[in-house]
Amino acid sequence: MTRRHEQVDVDRVGVNDAVLHYLDVIYRLTQDGQPANTTEIAAKLGVTPSGASVMLRRLAERKLVELTPYKGALLTPQGRQIALRTIRRHRLLEMFLHKVMGFAWDEVDEHAHALETVINEQFEDRMDEMLGHPTRCPHGHLIPAKDGTLPPANDVPLLEQPIGTTGIIRCIDTDNNAWLRYFGEQGLVPGVQVSLREVAPYGGPVSLETPHGLVILGRNLAELILIEVMPPEAAAQQTTPQHIPSGQPFSDHR
Amino acid sequence: MTRRHEQVDVDRVGVNDAVLHYLDVIYRLTQDGQPANTTEIAAKLGVTPSGASVMLRRLAERKLVELTPYKGALLTPQGRQIALRTIRRHRLLEMFLHKVMGFAWDEVDEHAHALETVINEQFEDRMDEMLGHPTRCPHGHLIPAKDGTLPPANDVPLLEQPIGTTGIIRCIDTDNNAWLRYFGEQGLVPGVQVSLREVAPYGGPVSLETPHGLVILGRNLAELILIEVMPPEAAAQQTTPQHIPSGQPFSDHR
DNA sequence: AGCTAAATTTGAATGCAGTCAAATTCTACG
DNA sequence: CGTAGAATTTGACTGCATTCAAATTTAGCT
Numbered sequence: 001m002t003r004r005h006e007q008v009d010v011d012r013v014g015v016n017d018a019v020l021h022y023l024d025v026i027y028r029l030t031q032d033g034q035p036a037n038t039t040e041i042a043a044k045l046g047v048t049p050s051g052a053s054v055m056l057r058r059l060a061e062r063k064l065v066e067l068t069p070y071k072g073a074l075l076t077p078q079g080r081q082i083a084l085r086t087i088r089r090h091r092l093l094e095m096f097l098h099k100v101m102g103f104a105w106d107e108v109d110e111h112a113h114a115l116e117t118v119i120n121e122q123f124e125d126r127m128d129e130m131l132g133h134p135t136r137c138p139h140g141h142l143i144p145a146k147d148g149t150l151p152p153a154n155d156v157p158l159l160e161q162p163i164g165t166t167g168i169i170r171c172i173d174t175d176n177n178a179w180l181r182y183f184g185e186q187g188l189v190p191g192v193q194v195s196l197r198e199v200a201p202y203g204g205p206v207s208l209e210t211p212h213g214l215v216i217l218g219r220n221l222a223e224l225i226l227i228e229v230m231p232p233e234a235a236a237q238q239t240t241p242q243h244i245p246s247g248q249p250f251s252d253h254r
Numbered sequence: 255m256t257r258r259h260e261q262v263d264v265d266r267v268g269v270n271d272a273v274l275h276y277l278d279v280i281y282r283l284t285q286d287g288q289p290a291n292t293t294e295i296a297a298k299l300g301v302t303p304s305g306a307s308v309m310l311r312r313l314a315e316r317k318l319v320e321l322t323p324y325k326g327a328l329l330t331p332q333g334r335q336i337a338l339r340t341i342r343r344h345r346l347l348e349m350f351l352h353k354v355m356g357f358a359w360d361e362v363d364e365h366a367h368a369l370e371t372v373i374n375e376q377f378e379d380r381m382d383e384m385l386g387h388p389t390r391c392p393h394g395h396l397i398p399a400k401d402g403t404l405p406p407a408n409d410v411p412l413l414e415q416p417i418g419t420t421g422i423i424r425c426i427d428t429d430n431n432a433w434l435r436y437f438g439e440q441g442l443v444p445g446v447q448v449s450l451r452e453v454a455p456y457g458g459p460v461s462l463e464t465p466h467g468l469v470i471l472g473r474n475l476a477e478l479i480l481i482e483v484m485p486p487e488a489a490a491q492q493t494t495p496q497h498i499p500s501g502q503p504f505s506d507h508r
Numbered sequence: 509a510g511c512t513a514a515a516t517t518t519g520a521a522t523g524c525a526g527t528c529a530a531a532t533t534c535t536a537c538g
Numbered sequence: 539c540g541t542a543g544a545a546t547t548t549g550a551c552t553g554c555a556t557t558c559a560a561a562t563t564t565a566g567c568t
Contacts, residue, residue: 018555038516051556053517058554070516070563100354101380114372123365126355272525292546305526307547312524324533324546 014062020086020117021045022055026065026073027083035072084144089124090116091137091144096127098138105138105184106177139180140171140190140226155226158196159206159219166195167227174224183221187212194227268316274340274371275299276309280319280327281337289326338398343378344370345391345398350381352392359392359443360434393434394425394444394480409480412450413460413473420449421481428478437475441466448481 025044029036042052060067064079075083093112097103103111128134135143135151142150155170169192172183183189187210197207197214199222206222208215279298283290296306314321318333329337347366351357357365382388389397389405396404409424423446426437437443441464451461451468453476460476462469 016554039514047555048557049516050518050558055555057517101384103380107376111374111377114374115369118368118372120365120368122361126357130355270524293544301525302527303546304528304548309525311547 015082017117018055019059019062019064020082022052022059023064023075023079023083024086024090024116026075027080027087030074035068035074037072041073081148084148086116088144088146089119091141092124092127092131092134093119094137094139095131095134095143099131104181105189106180108138109175109177136171136190138190139173140169141173154228156229157223158194158208158225158227159199159223161196161227161229163196163199165227165229166193166232167229168193169225170228171226172224173226179221179224183224186210186215186217188215188217188225193230194225269336271371272309273313273316273318274336276306276313277318277329277333277337278340278344278370280329281334281341284328289322289328291326295327335402338402340370342398342400343373345395346378346381346385346388347373348391348393349385349388349397353385358435359438360431362392363429363431390425390444392444393427394423395427408482410483411477412448412462412479412481413453413477415450415481415483417450417453419481419483420447420486421483422447423479424482425480426478427480433475433478437478440464440469440471442469442471442479447484448479 022041022045025041026036029040029044038052038056039049041056042049045052047055056065056067056073059065059073059079063076064082065073066076067073090112093115094105094108097108097111098105137143140155142153144150153170156167158165158167158169161167169188169190171190172180172188174180188194188208192210195209197209199206199219203219206217206219208217208222276295276299279295280290283294283298292306292310293303295310296303299306301309310319310321310327313319313327313333317330318336319327320330321327344366347369348359348362351362351365352359391397394409396407398404407424410421412419412421412423415421423442423444425444426434426442428434442448442462446464449463451463453460453473457473460471460473462471462476
């Protein structure tokens with residue numbers, strides 16, 4: 001009966017599936033620093049705004065969110081801690097589903113979502129161990145450490161770089177599975193080297209050079225690519241990708 | 255939106271976590287053909303008998319159990335189908351947790367229980383495939399096939415055999431984790447060859463010969479061992495086990 | 509500043525799984 | 539065969555997440 005010293009006493013009554021999903025969604029919506037508004041939260045969770053409103057009040061009573069009525073919700077440090085734990089589990093699960101079980105990267109989110117609130121610490125740790133303590137999910141999002149800190153990263157949006165920039169794709173920042181599948185088909189996955197060739201004006205398409213050839217992407221998709229910029233010298237010589245994760249990491253199934 | 259042709263339309267509204275756990279428990283309690291009584295069901299689920307009583311009425315309304323008030327509950331064919339699906343998922347999960355993730359056989363039930371109502375068909379199929387379509391869980395219980403049939407088996411209780419009988423352990427029929435751990439320590443796991451040496455009278459201890467030597471077990475534990483009897487000729491020569499699953503299938507962890 | 513439209517909250521209600529206490533039914537035994 | 543004690547069900551209630559409809563607040567525009 002000794003109390004384990006986790007950061008937050010998550011086992012306290014009242015932190016259940018629903019609460020975890022709310023905190024998860026609020027975390028994602030507040031990453032820009034702005035409070036998450038009720039309608040957005042409701043939409044992400046597939047409930048009505050009135051339902052979300054009621055639930056937000058409950059979360060505020062439990063000191064998991066800081067709620068300014070009619071304005072929006074931010075996470076308290078406690079709420080953030082719990083959210084980060086769920087997100088850690090979600091992303092570890094995605095990695096596990098992809099690397100160990102061979103699910104495609106556009107399939108893992110659905111499964112991980114169902115499992116993230118159900119697995120326990122032992123399961124979490126075992127996945128982490130099996131995967132060699134990964135720092136990113138298959139899409140490239142950072143996996144929070146157990147203490148709630150995020151590993152360092154210097155990802156920048158590809159489209160915010162000057163023409164001619166070369167870098168390694170670090171993240172495809174979307175949860176749209178159809179788009180993910182398309183990115184995969186184009187060879188645009190984390191670890192692959194890309195160079196920004198051309199950006200057509202007035203929201204027009206974007207030309208990228210990849211090891212597999214030239215790729216033309218709509219602006220909306222290209223915006224989702226985050227890279228780590230390579231210094232020009234390094235960019236000049238190296239042309240092979242080092243990693244090639246993809247929708248199909250193994251060979252024998254699906 | 256085409257409707258998949260599963261046996262039972264489980265996706266119909268009203269089959270949720272709680273229902274699945276009830277059906278699972280009722281299935282186990284009615285395997286002897288006798289109706290499961292309310293108090294037993296309640297105890298297995300950790301709820302009060304009154305709560306279970308109410309839920310049983312609901313399950314009867316949904317035609318998942320056949321309820322005779324004050325007598326007990328049996329599963330309808332529909333209910334059995336759904337229960338078997340959950341049990342299949344539970345046992346596949348146990349196998350997965352043990353073989354793929356390296357959990358000890360006394361740890362897998364807890365995790366599998368949490369996950370069994372959450373995973374979907376795709377996940378189930380993927381595990382099945384990865385494991386090579388196993389027919390038994392780590393403890394030796396049969397894994398129902400997708401169509402709800404049980405694979406053939408000729409397991410018999412070791413203690414119902416005459417002294418001198420030799421066989422292969424097929425199942426350790428308990429969900430008591432402490433006992434499972436002890437069985438594992440004694441080398442009494444599915445696949446291992448045992449011979450029944452001696453049964454002390456008046457409920458006394460039982461002596462077994464295993465590849466690792468002589469084991470003395472209490473009657474209550476020995477009763478849980480199911481074997482497949484070997485013909486005497488075969489029993490005479492072969493002394494090495496062929497399988498050796500155990501709490502620790504891998505070498506590099508835990 | 510006023511007004512309208514959108515966002516948000518409130519209030520009343522629902523469905524579900526559970527509790528407790530009281531009433532009912534069953535069963536086994538003298 | 540009657541009755542005590544156990545098992546079971548019923549009834550009234552709770553907590554939670556949800557819904558819908560109505561009320562309220564906010565924000566944008568002229």
